[in-house]
């Protein structure tokens with residue numbers, strides 16, 4: 001098994017799927033010749049040619065629309081949105097068009113498109129690069145949304161996304177791209193979409209989270225176990241749409257307490273949805289209200305204050321203490 | 327200066343050749359000796375500051391920065407043709423125009439570092455914050471220009487976009503609206519040959535980017551973007567006709583950025599050759615204009631040296647001022663969300679304020 005970063009795992013997943021299925025196409029701004037601004041597609045144009053891996057003109061609506069058209073003709077386009085903040089440019093094609101194609105045609109047409117985009121705070125990008133806009137995608141019927149938290153998951157989930165027959169948005173947290181390595185099998189493997197992962201077992205509180213916050217949650221849980229002897233169970237959602245409420249509910253039934261941790265702003269979005277679903281499925285097992293640990297409801301902050309704005313380990317521990325004391 | 331702007335988007339305007347000789351005296355703008363010297367001063371000053379900014383970014387003393395060397399004539403020749411009452415909608419690379427239009431340099435540095443005060447444009451300075459979303463400035467320019475038209479003000483809205491940016495829907499929409507409403511807008515397309523790594527030939531099958539204006543029904547032309555007099559002359563005509571109520575127009579400047587796309591990891595060797603870079607250096611806007619001025623006795627080594635010193639001092643002073651500017655707080659950011667904070671934000675603000683107070 002090779003040890004690799006998340007970006008390497010992503011490149012490998014793309015490479016394997018391009019090799020496996022000639023209907024897979026890869027395109028976006030700067031993905032061809034230069035191999036992408038993060039080098040996620042490095043070497044792929046050379047290997048598969050510029051008919052299958054290519055640079056597009058600078059227009060996100062054009063990119064997403066191209067994917068819709070190719071998708072309904074049976075290709076499996078992987079469309080890169082260079083940074084997630086630019087997704088607003090492509091929202092009609094994604095939410096208004098591709099996500100409705102199956103429904104509108106009563107199953108006659110489908111759009112097996114994967115949209116890939118880097119996002120996430122802590123790397124000090126200019127504005128509208130790092131924003132956590134996943135809540136908007138999550139509210140789009142017909143669209144699946146995947147957010148891996150580590151190299152192994154990224155590869156398996158991306159391969160599943162590419163093979164899926166419906167549109168999938170695959171979000172890659174920039175801070176995770178190169179921050180740590182993990183053992184990843186060389187060959188192709190899949191991780192099912194819509195299945196969460198219990199990354200740390202515990203019995204006192206459940207922390208539900210995803211993306212880069214999984215590491216923050218695990219670290220907080222470890223610190224907490226050492227200092228207080230209390231154990232937190234950490235659930236990595238992996239897919240935020242659909243949500244694996246079964247895994248969450250069975251954990252909450254065991255721990256009786258839950259916090260939801262997200263990098264995104266507080267109002268609406270993933271955390272609010274998880275709270276609602278826990279209430280529906282496990283309300284009577286709860287011994288305390290469910291707490292959201294999130295960023296405040298401002299626009300994504302200026303680079304110099306990102307670290308204070310994003311939820312920190314300290315903030316998570318404060319949250320855990322709070323639900324424990326209720 | 328007559329009809330050239332009107333109809334020929336494939337026409338290429340050059341006034342000075344690469345040796346600084348006047349090739350096209352018909353278009354020679356009527357500038358005083360001092361105005362000519364000012365153009366050179368701005369370009370030399372900007373080249374020095376850009377070099378310093380690149381270094382400071384490498385040292386981690388600045389944050390986000392898109393280098394401009396090579397594009398000085400395109401940027402400053404055009405800005406110089408506007409009035410301070412005219413409103414500038416810049417992109418992320420158009421920091422020099424913003425500063426010469428009135429944005430204090432230390433605020434440009436704070437913008438680069440990711441500080442809110444970088445966007446707090448002083449009253450009386452007619453500049454918007456740099457646009458990150460490529461194309462958004464084009465549609466907005468039409469709106470700003472419509473406001474001037476509605477208020478019968480003799481002001482112009484002007485904006486910049488790159489070659490890549492002309493592929494955006496917003497670009498077409500914005501210039502089309504401008505034509506439909508005949509607003510006083512000037513669109514400057516800086517064609518520096520690449521959008522990050524993507525060459526113009528992959529962006530479009532159009533013969534020139536200026537020709538995109540044809541379908542919007544607005545006049546346009548291509549100019550040598552390494553020739554500050556050509557850029558000035560074309561922009562002046564555009565701005566004047568807009569001010570007189572004759573409607574919008576578009577200018578494509580043919581230029582080149584010598585450096586990487588931004589200082590955040592771009593590697594130009596992946597997409598362009600050393601030969602190409604050297605070819606463009608031969609067209610350098612400063613070299614060409616310096617020769618022209620020296621022949622007229624309007625620029626000397628002493629002028630050059632004093633401008634360089636002035637630029638270095640201005641950069642150090644701006645940097646010191648940026649360093650001493652107070653840090654942001656999350657509570658402070660929350661305060662900027664609405665005119666009057668709603669209750670839920672008041673609660674959130676209190677959480678952060680108590681933490682930040684301690």
Ligand SMILES: Cc1ncc(C[n+]2csc(CCOP(=O)(O)OP(=O)(O)O)c2C)c(N)n1
Pocket residue numbers: 029058060082086089419458459460461487488489490491492516518520521522587
């Ligand atoms: C809507 C949008 N899409 C993509 C980007 C990412 N991006 C930033 S600069 C750039 C290339 C722009 O090239 P061009 O328009 O030619 O202008 P230049 O940077 O060369 O001045 C890209 C793709 C962005 N900022 N906004």
